[in-house]
Amino acid sequence: MPLKFSKSKTMVVKIKGCYVLKPSTPTLQGTLALSEWDQVGTITHVPTIYFYKPDQTFAAQPDTIANILKDSLSRALVPFYPLAGRLRWIGGGRLELHCNDMGVPFIEAESDSKLDDFGDFSPSPEYDYLIPTVDYTLPIHELPILLVQLTRFKCGGLSLSLTISHAVVDGQSALHFISEWARLAKGEPIGVMPFLDRKAFQDRTLPAGNTLGLDHSELDHPPLLLGQSDNIEERMKRTTVAMLKLTKQQVEKLKRMANEGNDYKNSGTKRAYTRYETVAGHIWRCASKARVHRNEQPTAMGVCVDSRSRMQPPLPQGYFGNATFDVIATSLAGDLVSKPLGYASSRIKEAIEKVTNDYVMSAIDHFRNQPDLTRFQDLHALGSDQGPFYGNPNLGVVSWLTLPIYGLDFGWGKEIYMGPGPHDFDGDSLLLPSPNGDGSIVLALCLQVAHMDAFKKHFYEDII
Numbered sequence: 534m535p536l537k538f539s540k541s542k543t544m545v546v547k548i549k550g551c552y553v554l555k556p557s558t559p560t561l562q563g564t565l566a567l568s569e570w571d572q573v574g575t576i577t578h579v580p581t582i583y584f585y586k587p588d589q590t591f592a593a594q595p596d597t598i599a600n601i602l603k604d605s606l607s608r609a610l611v612p613f614y615p616l617a618g619r620l621r622w623i624g625g626g627r628l629e630l631h632c633n634d635m636g637v638p639f640i641e642a643e644s645d646s647k648l649d650d651f652g653d654f655s656p657s658p659e660y661d662y663l664i665p666t667v668d669y670t671l672p673i674h675e676l677p678i679l680l681v682q683l684t685r686f687k688c689g690g691l692s693l694s695l696t697i698s699h700a701v702v703d704g705q706s707a708l709h710f711i712s713e714w715a716r717l718a719k720g721e722p723i724g725v726m727p728f729l730d731r732k733a734f735q736d737r738t739l740p741a742g743n744t745l746g747l748d749h750s751e752l753d754h755p756p757l758l759l760g761q762s763d764n765i766e767e768r769m770k771r772t773t774v775a776m777l778k779l780t781k782q783q784v785e786k787l788k789r790m791a792n793e794g795n796d797y798k799n800s801g802t803k804r805a806y807t808r809y810e811t812v813a814g815h816i817w818r819c820a821s822k823a824r825v826h827r828n829e830q831p832t833a834m835g836v837c838v839d840s841r842s843r844m845q846p847p848l849p850q851g852y853f854g855n856a857t858f859d860v861i862a863t864s865l866a867g868d869l870v871s872k873p874l875g876y877a878s879s880r881i882k883e884a885i886e887k888v889t890n891d892y893v894m895s896a897i898d899h900f901r902n903q904p905d906l907t908r909f910q911d912l913h914a915l916g917s918d919q920g921p922f923y924g925n926p927n928l929g930v931v932s933w934l935t936l937p938i939y940g941l942d943f944g945w946g947k948e949i950y951m952g953p954g955p956h957d958f959d960g961d962s963l964l965l966p967s968p969n970g971d972g973s974i975v976l977a978l979c980l981q982v983a984h985m986d987a988f989k990k991h992f993y994e995d996i997i
Contacts, residue, residue: 544646546662546684553636557607560614565630567700568734569900570855572628573909574921576700578680579707580664580954583693584648587945595685599641601944602683602693605718610637613710613727613853616679620700626907628700631674640665640682648690654950655776656977664694664954693943694954703855705839708936710853718943727853734848734856734897754908755861755927756831764922770981772957775989779812781972783996787811790996791878806878810885812964812974813930814877819995820928820960820980821866823987828867835921835929836860836881838888845890858893860884866926924959925981932964939968953977 591598610617618632642663651659665680678701684692697707706727713723757764779787791811795803806814817834826832840858841848848856862884869877900906911921923929940947953963959981967973980988 544644544650544659544662546642546644549641549643551641552603552639554603554607554610554617554639555634555636556610556614556617557604558611560611560617560634561632562634563632565615565618565632565729566731567628567630568731568854569897569906570734570858571700571731572626572906573900574699574859575911576628577669577698577911578667578696579699579704580694580696581707582660582664582695582952582954583941583948584651584654584690584950585693585945586648586688586690586949589689591945593689595691598685598691598943598945599683601718602681603639605714605943606637606639606681608717609710609714612723613713615701615729615853616697616710618678619674619676620678620698621674625903626905626910628673630678630701635677637679637681638665638677640680642682642684643686644684645687647686647688648949649688651950653776654952656774656952656955658955660955663692665696667696690949696954699855701855702853703839703857704931704933704936705841705856706853708938709851711941712937715941715943725851728849728851729853731854733852734854754921755833755835755923756863758926759827759830764924767925767959767981768922770925770959770983772959772979773982773985774956774977774979775985776952777976777978777989777992779974779976779996784808784812784972784974786996787815787874791815791874793873793875795875795879806875806882808974809930809932809934809964810878810881811874812976813881813932814874815992815995816930816962816976816978817862817864817877817881817928818869818874819988819991820984821869821926822991823980823984824925825987826866826870826926828865828871830866830926831863832866832869833861833863833923833927834881835923835927836862836884837929837931838885840888840893843888843890844893858888858896860888861927923961925984928960928962930962930964934964934966934974938965 615630615632617634617636618630619635620628620630623629663682663684665682667676667680678698680696682694695711709725709727716724758767788806788808788811791806791814795806813834821832838858838860839856841852841856862880864880938951956979958979961979963977965975965977
């Protein structure tokens with residue numbers, strides 16, 4: 534197998550072996566239809582990485598760890614068998630999932646580096662060599678849904694990384710799979726079986742001729758910079774990533790700032806702005822300031838809302854697929870930066886509260902009636918300039934604040950760090966909770982290099 538060398542020349546990762554793992558027992562074969570929600574937005578792969586520091590018992594037996602992971606993954610692929618399949622294009626920008634047990638690549642690698650070399654584990658170019666690479670030059674029916682890499686370090690530590698197709702699962706479902714895999718690795722039974730029947734979503738249709746009269750303009754592309762006719766130039770600009778922490782005290786200060794003038798305590802209908810609405814509003818304002826937008830510049834913020842409990846009736850427990858609904862909050866930049874933080878939070882709250890059962894069903898109906906879904910798909914990772922772009926003058930703020938992202942124990946202890954893989958798309962951001970439960974928040978943010986320093990300045994100095 535070839536060697537991989539990091540661009541910074543500070544780390545070498547050597548591939549020791551690559552195995553294709555299939556379900557340990559035969560599974561159902563055939564085609565699994567995807568919902569409209571699976572096929573819009575991001576349909577490429579999303580990476581995550583976990584770092585571990587096993588005790589000496591496991592550190593001295595590296596093959597034991599690899600064998601436990603491979604054996605338990607094969608067993609996990611029995612109930613989660615769609616992850617061993619492959620996608621196919623079927624025309625009109627639509628996909629279907631072939632459950633054919635083609636398997637999951639499992640890569641074993643080693644490095645002379647030590648965990649201490651990663652410092653605070655902020656994403657860096659080295660991450661590229663610890664996460665499986667998806668070769669998007671291949672036809673989609675040859676691309677695995679899930680890829681896994683185990684890397685052992687000189688100090689006895691290790692990293693476990695996964696990259697999984699967003700066309701098959703959302704974050705909630707991905708974490709469901711990973712947590713059940715860990716249970717199996719420890720000899721425990723599956724806690725919640727995946728509910729694989731997408732008809733739980735697909736069969737919910739509106740009465741004939743009933744569109745509910747709802748506006749779905751948010752499904753169109755977000756605004757362009759004034760004076761530009763496309764976003765190609767903005768897509769090409771160099772980006773950088775930062776991990777920015779807000780303490781519990783700073784988060785509480787922002788919530789007080791946002792709720793000034795929001796008389797929710799004396800209202801039977803109003804409520805206080807949530808932690809997400811507050812911090813996301815702060816991020817949105819800081820981005821517009823850092824980008825020096827004109828007052829009349831339209832700007833949008835993408836918000837990802839989990840519809841599982843918003844549907845009537847709610848989706849079944851363990852629903853395995855995409856059930857997150859993308860909506861956008863909109864504003865003029867001048868209003869964002871000149872009005873109090875509560876204004877930005879109110880725009881985000883308004884967008885989130887639109888996501889009712891009727892609204893979701895109306896949006897699905899809207900997509901179902903589209904002759905081609907390509908313009909609704911984010912294919913940036915494939916080098917495409919089509920699809921929605923949440924870079925300048927826009928951004929997307931995804932929340933992992935309520936997801937069970939920490940405490941993944943395969944039998945050798947919980948991770949010492951978990952985080953997203955590298956991302957280089959302007960405007961992408963992710964909010965993560967503190968791993969130690971102290972109420973702090975970490976923002977993983979990608980912006981154009983030209984804007985990052987100004988963003989950091991506003992991000993902290995505006996908390997007054």
